[in-house]
Amino acid sequence: MSETSHDAVKIGIVSISDRASTGVYEDKGLPALQEWLSRALLNPVTFEPRLIPDEKERISATLIELVEAGCSLVLTTGGTGPALRDVTPEATLAVADKEMPGFGEQMRQISLKFVPTAILSRQVAVIRGQSLIINLPGQPKSIAETLEGLKDTEGKPVVHGIFAAVPYCVDLIGGPYMETNDAVCKAFRPKTAVRPAR
Ligand SMILES: Nc1ncnc2c1ncn2[C@@H]1O[C@H](COP(=O)(O)OP(=O)(O)OP(=O)(O)O)[C@@H](O)[C@H]1O
Ligand SMILES: Nc1nc2c(c(=O)[nH]1)N[C@H]1C(S)=C(S)[C@@H](COP(=O)(O)O)O[C@H]1N2
Numbered sequence: 001m002s003e004t005s006h007d008a009v010k011i012g013i014v015s016i017s018d019r020a021s022t023g024v025y026e027d028k029g030l031p032a033l034q035e036w037l038s039r040a041l042l043n044p045v046t047f048e049p050r051l052i053p054d055e056k057e058r059i060s061a062t063l064i065e066l067v068e069a070g071c072s073l074v075l076t077t078g079g080t081g082p083a084l085r086d087v088t089p090e091a092t093l094a095v096a097d098k099e100m101p102g103f104g105e106q107m108r109q110i111s112l113k114f115v116p117t118a119i120l121s122r123q124v125a126v127i128r129g130q131s132l133i134i135n136l137p138g139q140p141k142s143i144a145e146t147l148e149g150l151k152d153t154e155g156k157p158v159v160h161g162i163f164a165a166v167p168y169c170v171d172l173i174g175g176p177y178m179e180t181n182d183a184v185c186k187a188f189r190p191k192t193a194v195r196p197a198r
Contacts, residue, residue: 005197006043007176012066012074012131013037014050014059016088017138020078021053028140029077036144037075040163042179054079059091067095067131072175073166074131078138080123088135089124095133096126100169103134103162107146110159111137114145130173132166148185155183164188 015021015029030049037045048071050062059079066074079088093099103125111118123135136146149161167178167187177195180187 006179008046009041009043009073009176009178010046010048010069010071011037012048012050012063012069012071014052014062014066014074014076016052016054016059016076016078018053018085021051027051029138029143032140032143033075033077033136036147036184040147040180040184042181043176054085054087056087056091056094059088060094063092063095063128063133067128067133071131072170072173072178074133075136076134077136077140077143080121080135080137082120082122086122089122092124092126092133092135095128097129098127100125100127100132102165106160106162106165107136110146110149110161111142113150113159114142127173130175132169132173132175134162134166160188161185168193 013030013033015027019025020027034047048066048069052058052062063074076088079086104123107123108118121137125134136143147161147163150158152158163185164187168189170178171193
């Protein structure tokens with residue numbers, strides 16, 4: 001099957017970190033997001049990357065800009081904890097049309113299998129217009145952990161990653177048909193929503 005048989009997808013990736021955005025340390029969030037999504041998706045993807053500090057107005061404005069630029073999916077990393085400067089969930093809720101609480105609930109379930117401090121992550125997911133916006137924690141390794149979930153030694157899911165539900169959610173808000181590499185993360189759709197191979 002040629003790559004052109006898959007819908008094109010535009011994805012916003014936003015790394016929210018005071019220190020990475022001012023060069024105190026190298027940003028590992030954007031490379032980790034881009035690397036995982038490139039492995040997981042069969043669609044041709046255009047990435048819209050942004051590296052910004054933990055400032056509520058700036059985060060909300062960036063999310064609005066990415067939705068208006070036509071991103072069907074926006075993933076953020078960082079700023080979900082309890083520290084005074086951690087405001088990513090508030091900035092995300094401020095631009096929401098609808099909340100999607102299942103994503104945050106599932107991410108905390110997954111992350112608790114990796115670290116007991118997962119309960120400190122206040123991440124949320126929302127719909128704005130025809131875009132799904134999801135917060136991920138800031139620790140770079142948490143990106144693959146939450147998107148992909150936990151598998152046993154034979155590769156069977158122990159806890160499903162949140163990305164399994166992303167393609168169908170994007171279908172329901174009128175976005176492109178996202179198709180996954182099942183070895184990385186199998187997208188779940190009801191049978192009636194599965195599009196026959198073209
Ligand atoms: N963009 C990033 N690149 C590399 N490492 C990161 C990044 N963001 C976070 N981390 C790492 O994960 C830890 C927890 O992330 P968190 O978002 O809580 O950062 P923080 O302590 O608020 O600091 P900052 O916002 O300056 O990154 C950080 O202390 C850092 O070690
Ligand atoms: N999968 C996963 N989730 C995780 C972590 C992690 O290492 N892996 N770190 C936790 C920690 S220590 C914190 S403080 C919160 C919030 O992180 P953030 O402020 O970087 O977004 O995410 C939590 N969730």
